[in-house]
Amino acid sequence: xxxMHNGEPVEVTGETLDAVLAELGYADAVVATAINGSxxxxxxxxxxxxxxxxxxxxxxxxxxx
Amino acid sequence: MPTFYGTEVQNPLLLGTAQYPSxxxxxxxxxxxEVDVVTVSLRRESGNDRAGQDFWKLIQDLNVKVLPNxxxxxxxxxxxxxxxxAREIFGTPWIKLEVIGEExxxxxxxxxxxxxxxxxxxDGFQVFPYTTEDLIVAGKLLDAGCEVIMPWGAPIGSGRGLxxxxxxxxxxxxxxxxxLVVDAGIGLPSHAAQAMxxxxxxxxxxxAVAKAGDPAQMAKAFSSAVASGRDAYNAGPMEPRDxxxxxxxxxxxxxxx
Numbered sequence: 001x002x003x004m005h006n007g008e009p010v011e012v013t014g015e016t017l018d019a020v021l022a023e024l025g026y027a028d029a030v031v032a033t034a035i036n037g038s039x040x041x042x043x044x045x046x047x048x049x050x051x052x053x054x055x056x057x058x059x060x061x062x063x064x065x
Numbered sequence: 066m067p068t069f070y071g072t073e074v075q076n077p078l079l080l081g082t083a084q085y086p087s088x089x090x091x092x093x094x095x096x097x098x099e100v101d102v103v104t105v106s107l108r109r110e111s112g113n114d115r116a117g118q119d120f121w122k123l124i125q126d127l128n129v130k131v132l133p134n135x136x137x138x139x140x141x142x143x144x145x146x147x148x149x150x151a152r153e154i155f156g157t158p159w160i161k162l163e164v165i166g167e168e169x170x171x172x173x174x175x176x177x178x179x180x181x182x183x184x185x186x187x188d189g190f191q192v193f194p195y196t197t198e199d200l201i202v203a204g205k206l207l208d209a210g211c212e213v214i215m216p217w218g219a220p221i222g223s224g225r226g227l228x229x230x231x232x233x234x235x236x237x238x239x240x241x242x243x244x245l246v247v248d249a250g251i252g253l254p255s256h257a258a259q260a261m262x263x264x265x266x267x268x269x270x271x272x273a274v275a276k277a278g279d280p281a282q283m284a285k286a287f288s289s290a291v292a293s294g295r296d297a298y299n300a301g302p303m304e305p306r307d308x309x310x311x312x313x314x315x316x317x318x319x320x321x322x
Contacts, residue, residue, distance in 0.1 A: 060117025
């Protein structure tokens with residue numbers, strides 16, 4: 001299915017957030033996730049199903065003031 | 066030393082981590098100035114270059130406390146969601162809450178700030194609100210559960226120093242027991258010293274160090290300045306007066322004319 005990943009369209013085969021994150025190269029990365037603007041905590045990733053057209057944000061630590 | 070939500074910090078200079086020429090120079094600045102708290106943020110990660118992972122390793126190696134921010138958020142929803150994501154990643158209830166209301170000045174939208182602060186403190190966050198020097202807003206933030214107030218000195222990144230000293234003094238006088246931090250607008254160590262001389266508990270700055278010719282040396286200069294300013298406040302500064310007052314005793318002066 002096609003979803004938006006950090007603002008870019010991407011084709012994924014996984015159905016759960018866990019699976020999609022692994023597919024996108026984040027398996028062991030320190031990241032936080034939100035789907036359609038709502039935070040999805042780590043313990044909920046394996047039970048969270050993505051739908052076509054969903055917007056997935058994957059955020060990581062970054063420099064800040 | 067200032068205590069925020071029961072945690073004592075070892076240096077009243079809180080330092081941002083953005084805009085340094087290199088990660089090594091950021092690390093050097095933190096070490097040289099013996100900084101205890103740094104601010105960090107969250108941004109989109111790329112599955113390929115993993116810049117965020119390297120940055121997080123660098124911060125962990127610095128052995129400092131982290132204060133994540135919600136920089137760039139313009140609404141309650143954005144700020145609250147970002148705060149939750151930051152808490153999960155950084156493992157701290159501390160959040161520097163920014164809700165920007167205007168692009169040219171990066172002035173906080175204090176109405177949405179207060180609303181977001183309510184939501185976050187009820188959810189267990191320890192909120193450090195980036196606000197203006199408005200005393201009424203500070204009161205609303207305290208009512209919302211904030212135990213620290215962070216008024217701006219001047220717009221973020223402007224380096225203009227303390228633009229409304231009277232209001233900052235008023236805030237200090239009205240809130241004698243609340244930890245107060247001047248956040249944003251500081252350009253020189255003298256500005257930081259001035260904030261501490263007014264009785265502020267700490268200063269938070271980034272650009273003034275990161276954009277200096279020698280960031281590590283400037284960080285050290287800021288660290289000395291905040292220590293001097295704090296000592297001066299504790300020592301009880303004199304009251305300024307309009308007219309001269311001779312410091313050398315007049316009594317006993319020879320009559321030589």
